[in-house]
Amino acid sequence: MKRRLLTLGAAFLVVVASVLVFVKPADAAVGLHVEGRTIVEANGQPFVMRGVNHPHVWYTGRTDSFADVKALGANTVRVVLGSGKRWGPSTDVPNVVSLCKQNRLICVLEVHDTTGYGEEGAAASLDEAVDYWISQKGALVGQEGYVVINIGNEPIGNVDAGQWTAATTAAITKMRANGFAHLLMVDAPNWGQDWQFVMRDNAQTILDADSRHNTVLSIHMYAVFHTAAAITDYLDRFEANGWPLVIGEFGWRFNANEVDHETILAEAQARGLGYLAWSWSGNTDPILDMATDFDPARLTTWGQRIFNGANGIKATASEATIFGGGPTGTPSPIPTPTKSPTPTPTGGGKACAADYRVVGQWAGGFQGEIRVTAGDSAISGWTVTWTLASGQAVTQAWNATVATSGSAVTARNVSYNGSLGAGAATTFGFLGSWSGTNAVPPLSCTAS
Structure with a gap:
C-alpha cells in the first residue's frame, strides 16, 4: 500500500510538474526569443533580421553609422565589440545599446576576440568571452527586447573544430547560470563557415544545452558557399530539423570563387531567415565595404546591392514592433505618395x-x-x-x-x-x- 501511495504520489507530482511546465512555457519571452525556427518578439510577432555588421570596436567615433544604416532601411545592426584580450575592452556598451534604441535598431552584440580560437594564437576562448559579458551585465539586463548577445565571433578555427560543441555548450550554460535571459546567438566553427559540419551535426545538442531554449545558430557564408548547391543544401538541413538559424555574416561574389550572394539573399527571403551582411565600412580590404569611408552617400557596388537590390534590406526589412513598426504596430498615418x-x-x-x-x-x-x-x-x-x-x-x-x-x-x-x-x-x-502635417x-x- 505504501509503495502504491508513493507511486501515485510520484504520478501526481509528474502531472503537477507538467501543468507547471505547460502554463509557463515562455521563460525566454521576456524579450526576443525563438519559437521553433523563428525569432519572435515578446508579443509573439515574428522578427526577421535585415541588417549589417558595424566594426565599432575599431572605429568607436563612427557613432553616426547607426543612424546611417537605419536610414538605408536596416532593422538590425551587429556591433563588433572587444573583450580586451585582442581588442578593446569595449566599455561603452550602455552607449551602444542607447544608439541602437535611438535609431530603432535591434542590437546584436558580439565579442570579436574569439575569432579563430585554436588556430589563432591570440584569440580568446568562449569562456573568456562569457566573462566579458558578465562584466557588462549591468548594461544588458532589462534590454532583452532590444539586444541579442552573440557570445563570440567565429569562435573556433580549422584546428580541432570538434572542440566547438563542448565549448559552446559550456558558454551557454555559464551565461544562463549568471542570469542572462537574452536571446543568445552562437557562431559556427571553421572561422564561422562550418565546412566540417560540426555545428550542423551537433545543432540539437547546442539547443538542448540552453535551459531557456532561447539560442539561435549563426552561419557565416563566404567562399565555402560559392555555389547555390552548397548554400541550399546547408539551409535545407536546418529547415528539415526545425533549427533556428541566421546568416550572421556574408559577403558578395566579386569574383567567380566568392560567395553566391544572390542565392543567399533569395533563399533567406524565401525561408524567412535573418541576415546580417559584412560590413558597413572600414575593412582592411575595402572590397567588402558597403559605404566608402563610412559615407552613406557613397555606397559601393556591394552597398547598393545589399540595401537597394532585389531581396535586399530596403525591399524586405520590417522594423521591430517594440519600436512601433512592423505589421502589428500602430504607426502614424503615412500620406499617400x-x-x-x-x-x-x-x-x-x-x-x-x-x-x-x-x-x-x-x-x-x-x-x-x-x-x-x-x-x-x-x-x-x-x-x-x-x-x-x-x-x-x-x-x-x-x-x-x-x-x-x-x-x-x-x-x-x-x-x-x-x-x-x-x-x-x-x-x-x-x-x-x-510637426503639424507631414505633407507630400x-x-x-x-x-x-
Missing part, C-alpha cells in the same frame, strides 16, 4: 520625373524616398526641387547632394547615379523632421 506630372521634354528631349514616398513616419520624424526616372532619352544628370511644408526640415540625405535654403530643397545626383538610360530610374533618400509636396525634376 504622389507622383509629379511627367515634364515636357526640354533641352534636346532630355527630361525626368520624380516620385516622392514616405517610407516610415514616427512622432516628429520621418524617412522619405524619391525615385528619379529618365524620360524618353538618356540623361547625364538630374536635379529635383521641392518646397518644405511648415514644420518640415531635411536632416540627412544619401545618394544625392541635398541643400536647403529656407523652405526650398534642391537635390542633385552624385557621381554614380546621374547617368540614366531612357526610362531608367534611381532613388535617393533622406531623414526629416515634421509636388516635385520638379530637370535633366541634363
Whole structure:
C-alpha cells in the first residue's frame, strides 16, 4: 500500500510538474526569443533580421553609422565589440545599446576576440568571452527586447573544430547560470563557415544545452558557399530539423570563387531567415565595404546591392514592433505618395520625373524616398526641387547632394547615379523632421 501511495504520489507530482511546465512555457519571452525556427518578439510577432555588421570596436567615433544604416532601411545592426584580450575592452556598451534604441535598431552584440580560437594564437576562448559579458551585465539586463548577445565571433578555427560543441555548450550554460535571459546567438566553427559540419551535426545538442531554449545558430557564408548547391543544401538541413538559424555574416561574389550572394539573399527571403551582411565600412580590404569611408552617400557596388537590390534590406526589412513598426504596430498615418506630372521634354528631349514616398513616419520624424526616372532619352544628370511644408526640415540625405535654403530643397545626383538610360530610374533618400502635417509636396525634376 505504501509503495502504491508513493507511486501515485510520484504520478501526481509528474502531472503537477507538467501543468507547471505547460502554463509557463515562455521563460525566454521576456524579450526576443525563438519559437521553433523563428525569432519572435515578446508579443509573439515574428522578427526577421535585415541588417549589417558595424566594426565599432575599431572605429568607436563612427557613432553616426547607426543612424546611417537605419536610414538605408536596416532593422538590425551587429556591433563588433572587444573583450580586451585582442581588442578593446569595449566599455561603452550602455552607449551602444542607447544608439541602437535611438535609431530603432535591434542590437546584436558580439565579442570579436574569439575569432579563430585554436588556430589563432591570440584569440580568446568562449569562456573568456562569457566573462566579458558578465562584466557588462549591468548594461544588458532589462534590454532583452532590444539586444541579442552573440557570445563570440567565429569562435573556433580549422584546428580541432570538434572542440566547438563542448565549448559552446559550456558558454551557454555559464551565461544562463549568471542570469542572462537574452536571446543568445552562437557562431559556427571553421572561422564561422562550418565546412566540417560540426555545428550542423551537433545543432540539437547546442539547443538542448540552453535551459531557456532561447539560442539561435549563426552561419557565416563566404567562399565555402560559392555555389547555390552548397548554400541550399546547408539551409535545407536546418529547415528539415526545425533549427533556428541566421546568416550572421556574408559577403558578395566579386569574383567567380566568392560567395553566391544572390542565392543567399533569395533563399533567406524565401525561408524567412535573418541576415546580417559584412560590413558597413572600414575593412582592411575595402572590397567588402558597403559605404566608402563610412559615407552613406557613397555606397559601393556591394552597398547598393545589399540595401537597394532585389531581396535586399530596403525591399524586405520590417522594423521591430517594440519600436512601433512592423505589421502589428500602430504607426502614424503615412500620406499617400504622389507622383509629379511627367515634364515636357526640354533641352534636346532630355527630361525626368520624380516620385516622392514616405517610407516610415514616427512622432516628429520621418524617412522619405524619391525615385528619379529618365524620360524618353538618356540623361547625364538630374536635379529635383521641392518646397518644405511648415514644420518640415531635411536632416540627412544619401545618394544625392541635398541643400536647403529656407523652405526650398534642391537635390542633385552624385557621381554614380546621374547617368540614366531612357526610362531608367534611381532613388535617393533622406531623414526629416515634421510637426503639424507631414505633407507630400509636388516635385520638379530637370535633366541634363
